[in-house]
Amino acid sequence: MEQSSETRGATSPSQAGTEPPSPPNPSADTGVIPPIRSPNRDAPSPPAEGQWVVSDIAPETAMKMFCRSLQALALVSGDIPPTPPISRPGTPRSRQAWIEGRVRSTSRPATPVPSHDIEAPSFRDVVVGSPEAHMSEPFPGDIGADAEPERVQQQAIARRFFSKRPANVALNDYLIRLQRYCPMSTAVWLAAGVYIYKLSVVEKLVPITNRTLHRLVLASLRVAMKALEDLRYHHERFAGVGGVSVRELKVLEISLCYLLDFDLQVNSETLYSKNLSLQKAAQRAVAFAGKTPASFQPRLPTRTASSATATTSA
Secondary structure (H helix, E strand, C coil): CCCCHHHHHCCCCCCCCCCCCCCCCHHHCHHHCCCCCCCCCCCCCCCCCCCCCHHHCCHHHHHHHHHHHHHHHHHHHCCCCCCCCCCCCCCCHHHHHHHHHCCCCCCCCCCCCCCHHHHCCCCCCCCCCCECCCCCCCCCECCCCCECCHHHHHHHHHHHHCECCCCCCCHHHHHHHHHHHCCCCHHHHHHHHHHHHHHHHHCCCCCCCCCCHHHHHHHHHHHHHHHHCCCCCCHHHHHHHHCCCHHHHHHHHHHHHHHCCCCCCCCHHHHHHHHHHHHHHHHHHHHHHHCCCCCCCCCCCCCCHHHHHHHHHC
8 A cells, every 4th residue: 555645754753863762760760759858846746636637747747646656655565575485496497598598579679869868977876676586586387287376476476576675765766867867758657657556556466665666666667668659768778777687677577567467558547547546545545654653663474485375275
């Protein structure tokens, strides 16, 4: 079939001297990186009665609400000991070495963020503390004939959030540090509150104490960021700012996902209602603390492996 005169006279983009645009690369878009600066310490706190709207509050306001609620709950928890590990044969060394040495790949690269700010002389390290659980301790079987009850498995995972001693940095300063070097949105702060409310208040899997606060916060923020947004900081950066090793951060992240049963998606209604419930739980904790003498230190009796198993069976 003979071409028309218009078709014969047309030229391709390359012939015309123009090149097609490059493929989109959202991770290289500098516009998605929040400015690295000190958080606004003067951001207003939301009313305690819950008269606030998710879309109207600033990230620092959500951070203040998050911090205030967790500090109040930790005030009355005391020093709850973690569940002792189950006495089981250890993991074979060859298997353990394979687990610790393997490299995991990801389909979505981290957002490129300049690292000069956390490499500068003014950057100071923090220490969250050594974890109570260690990498080589035996883990309860989850399938087959050796499978342990679900609650026993959850208690074994919960040990990952206990530090041997409280961190050397106050929670408020820790959150400001995270928001300064790894800025996060309002939704991420509120989603972290949703996760901790379900994990610690509703399911009572990981108590909020001075020895669990920092690890819970770090894991919840990391998972919330991955679940809700395209912005993803490198493991090295987030772990360095949070005061843990990269391996510890990965363990905390996957442990949180398992304890939450991978139920990570939230909407505006959930962000509001669950954070309001977290606030109310904190208010009840403050009211309880106000009725007890200053010398009162609530502590749960140290549990043994046998008593923990008996409680689960009951």
